[in-house]
Amino acid sequence: MWSIEPLLYALVSLCIGSAIGSLSWRWQQHAKRQWHQEARQILALAPLNGPSFALWHSRSYCPHCHHSLNATALIPLLSYAWLKGRCHHCHTPISLRYPIIEGLTLSCLLPLHGYAQNPLELVALTLLVSTLICAAIIDFESYWLPDSAHLVVFSCATIWLQSQQLDLYNHLFAGLVSLFLLLVLRGVYQFFRNMEAIGIGDAKLLAVLVYWQGPDALIEILLAASFLGLIFALIQRKTYSSAIPFGPFLIAASLLFFYLEIAL
Incomplete structure (x- = not known):
């Protein structure tokens, strides 16, 4: 028999939710940049300036001030509540999509623990x-x-x-x-x-x-x-x-x- 503590799996699920929130946003930005590059190639225009948008190999950052976020700002659900829904550096409101995605992921994954x-x-x-x-x-x-x-x-x-x-x-x-x-x-x-x-x-x-x-x-x-x-x-x-x-x-x-x- 095998087992995994429900609390541990819940914490893992919250971390997955945090990753999904970041990845889904990055994936969209990455795709948009690719489409713009392809369109410019077809129209024989100069390529877009600046580095390509990284899906995996970059730290999370505030989309408004672009300041890198430390570990205390990335704790699922708790960081959003602790920071009162605002960036610690520029104080711009953080989108509710992130805690919503984290909570949604937790609620969707938890039933799997007792089923697998x-x-x-x-x-x-x-x-x-x-x-x-x-x-x-x-x-x-x-x-x-x-x-x-x-x-x-x-x-x-x-x-x-x-x-x-x-x-x-x-x-x-x-x-x-x-x-x-x-x-x-x-x-x-x-x-x-x-x-x-x-x-x-x-x-x-x-x-x-x-x-x-x-x-x-x-x-x-x-x-x-x-x-x-x-x-x-x-x-x-x-x-x-x-x-x-x-x-x-x-x-x-x-x-x-x-x-x-x-x-x-």
């Missing part, structure tokens, strides 16, 4: 759920989903499926059917309405989510995600032509059904 049967399963599920949270944040804030996130989810799902001794080919076929279905719906909508209703990233995301949870999850995830997206659109008073990120609702629906399944 071995360390490999816990690590795979922790990385899978953390990646989904990061992808949801990026899509919600910037309206795109990173392909590398799909690859991480697919890899972690494969490890989990093997640990559960489930049929990989059955899950893979279900994922491919999901991808084909959404691409067909996307093409039909574009043909008749001349609008892109579903992004290719959403189709890839649904495919890996169904691969993870199995063929029975396809209809459940689509219906629940559509309902959540509709509620969001009504609350935000979105119009018919407004763009809505569908990825966060697909992820929320899949996590909801996964946790309901392991609770029953």
Whole structure:
């Protein structure tokens, strides 16, 4: 038998949440800079000045005054409360997104502690759920989903499926059917309405989510995600032509059904 203290796992989960908050913001800035560089190359313009935006190899810093943050300013949840939501150096308000992401990550990861049967399963599920949270944040804030996130989810799902001794080919076929279905719906909508209703990233995301949870999850995830997206659109008073990120609702629906399944 193996065990890990719940408190230790909770602390690790908070640290992961802090990392997700930083990584999701850096990932967006890094991608924007890359897109600008590619656009300038196509237009035969001079490249952007300054160093490239580092995803991993730089210390966290205040986005306003660019002062490097020390360890006491990076304690999940506690630092935000201690600093009263302001940068210690320039006193600019710190976005609420960081404590929200940390708390969200903690609440999503904690149920995995009592469910996983071995360390490999816990690590795979922790990385899978953390990646989904990061992808949801990026899509919600910037309206795109990173392909590398799909690859991480697919890899972690494969490890989990093997640990559960489930049929990989059955899950893979279900994922491919999901991808084909959404691409067909996307093409039909574009043909008749001349609008892109579903992004290719959403189709890839649904495919890996169904691969993870199995063929029975396809209809459940689509219906629940559509309902959540509709509620969001009504609350935000979105119009018919407004763009809505569908990825966060697909992820929320899949996590909801996964946790309901392991609770029953």
